[in-house]
Amino acid sequence: MGERAGVGARAWRWGPTASSFPYMAKPMPESCDICTATEMHPLLEVSLIGRRRVQVHRCRRCGFRQVRPRLTADQIKALYPSDYFDAGSPVGYADYAREFQRRQREAYFLNRWLRRLGSQGRLLEVGCALGFLLAGLKRSGWRVEGVDASAFAAHYASTRYDIDVACATLEQALFPDAAFDAVIQKDLLEHVGDPRAHLDETRRVLRPGGWLRLVTPNGEANLRPLVVASRQAGATPPVLDQGHLSFFCRRHLLRLFEECGFRCHRMRMIGITRGLRALGRLPGQRRFVRPAPPAETMSRPGAPGVAAPDDAAPDDAARFEELAARIDQEIATRHRGFKSWPPYYHYHRAMKQVDALPGWCEIGYDFECLLQRV
Numbered sequence: 084m085g086e087r088a089g090v091g092a093r094a095w096r097w098g099p100t101a102s103s104f105p106y107m108a109k110p111m112p113e114s115c116d117i118c119t120a121t122e123m124h125p126l127l128e129v130s131l132i133g134r135r136r137v138q139v140h141r142c143r144r145c146g147f148r149q150v151r152p153r154l155t156a157d158q159i160k161a162l163y164p165s166d167y168f169d170a171g172s173p174v175g176y177a178d179y180a181r182e183f184q185r186r187q188r189e190a191y192f193l194n195r196w197l198r199r200l201g202s203q204g205r206l207l208e209v210g211c212a213l214g215f216l217l218a219g220l221k222r223s224g225w226r227v228e229g230v231d232a233s234a235f236a237a238h239y240a241s242t243r244y245d246i247d248v249a250c251a252t253l254e255q256a257l258f259p260d261a262a263f264d265a266v267i268q269k270d271l272l273e274h275v276g277d278p279r280a281h282l283d284e285t286r287r288v289l290r291p292g293g294w295l296r297l298v299t300p301n302g303e304a305n306l307r308p309l310v311v312a313s314r315q316a317g318a319t320p321p322v323l324d325q326g327h328l329s330f331f332c333r334r335h336l337l338r339l340f341e342e343c344g345f346r347c348h349r350m351r352m353i354g355i356t357r358g359l360r361a362l363g364r365l366p367g368q369r370r371f372v373r374p375a376p377p378a379e380t381m382s383r384p385g386a387p388g389v390a391a392p393d394d395a396a397p398d399d400a401a402r403f404e405e406l407a408a409r410i411d412q413e414i415a416t417r418h419r420g421f422k423s424w425p426p427y428y429h430y431h432r433a434m435k436q437v438d439a440l441p442g443w444c445e446i447g448y449d450f451e452c453l454l455q456r457v
């Protein structure tokens with residue numbers, strides 16, 4: 084018995100360990116979100132909204148490109164502090180107030196679509212920002228809700244438009260199963276840390292047969308200007324726009340949709356002129372590379388390694404209200420009467436139709452997809 088115990092102890096003590104075999108100390112490489120191969124290799128170093136340097140990796144098997152290692156939920160949240168929507172801030176949106184009339188125009192046509200689906204329903208916008216689109220969608224008669232990681236966004240949407248916005252990621256919000264008849268996610272999938280898990284969660288909160296409208300950039304149009312700039316800029320990594328973490332092409336999206344339980348009813352490319360510019364087939368590719376923000380933004384609250392994230396300050400309400408009042412003022416200043424006129428909506432829509440092509444051409448700036456939960 085004693086001898087057996089001794090053998091056991093020796094085997095445990097002298098068995099292979101991480102220190103005797105260094106390769107065992109390496110974590111298992113994370114697999115590709117699309118094809119699950121463990122062949123993600125560094126492609127390009129970029130600066131993420133000027134706050135941190137990250138590596139875009141590329142899967143050798145399927146070509147999918149993504150920032151690795153994945154950012155944690157806290158790191159992603161730090162990319163969207165309250166001043167993300169502040170026109171005076173060197174990071175984030177330069178002029179978010181400009182989006183207000185744009186979103187009202189979109190809502191005008193989406194309301195028609197919602198009414199065709201039913202006189203009543205429950206709609207969720209994931210990544211709803213300040214609630215501009217939801218404010219317009221309230222007129223449909225549907226119950227509309229939002230979820231956004233920014234505390235300021237939730238404050239603005241609730242105080243200005245009386246809309247319920249959960250300050251969280253979709254995964255953290257823990258909505259009940261099959262709670263929604265429709266979900267809208269515009270320019271969101273490229274911001275999440277794990278797109279496959281995110282789409283699984285989206286499916287869970289949609290009822291069977293529920294609809295998902297999704298817009299996400301053409302990854303190639305997103306990355307090509309940065310690849311070109313990185314060759315020219317030498318040691319300075321180019322700034323990756325707006326915290327994009329994943330870069331999809333059409334086949335990546337179609338596979339992801341199918342495997343996550345969605346039927347793709349329509350996929351088209353929108354923003355063809357913009358896409359051709361970004362891809363370098365029309366002049367103007369350089370405008371897609373943001374200038375690096377001043378170095379002091381790296382030491383602001385919310386930057387990696389800097390204590391006291393600004394969304395946790397005790398005077399949040401006063402600070403948020405001051406910024407919200409400024410945004411109200413900017414919206415009023417930006418307002419143009421003719422842009423709220425329905426004939427202008429139709430004219431604008433017709434122009435957009437001209438600037439769109441089927442998804443297979445892959446020369447536009449964004450993929451626009453209409454999906455249905457299987």
Ligand SMILES: [Zn+2]
Pocket residue numbers: 115116117118119120142143144145146147
């Ligand atoms: Zn892959």
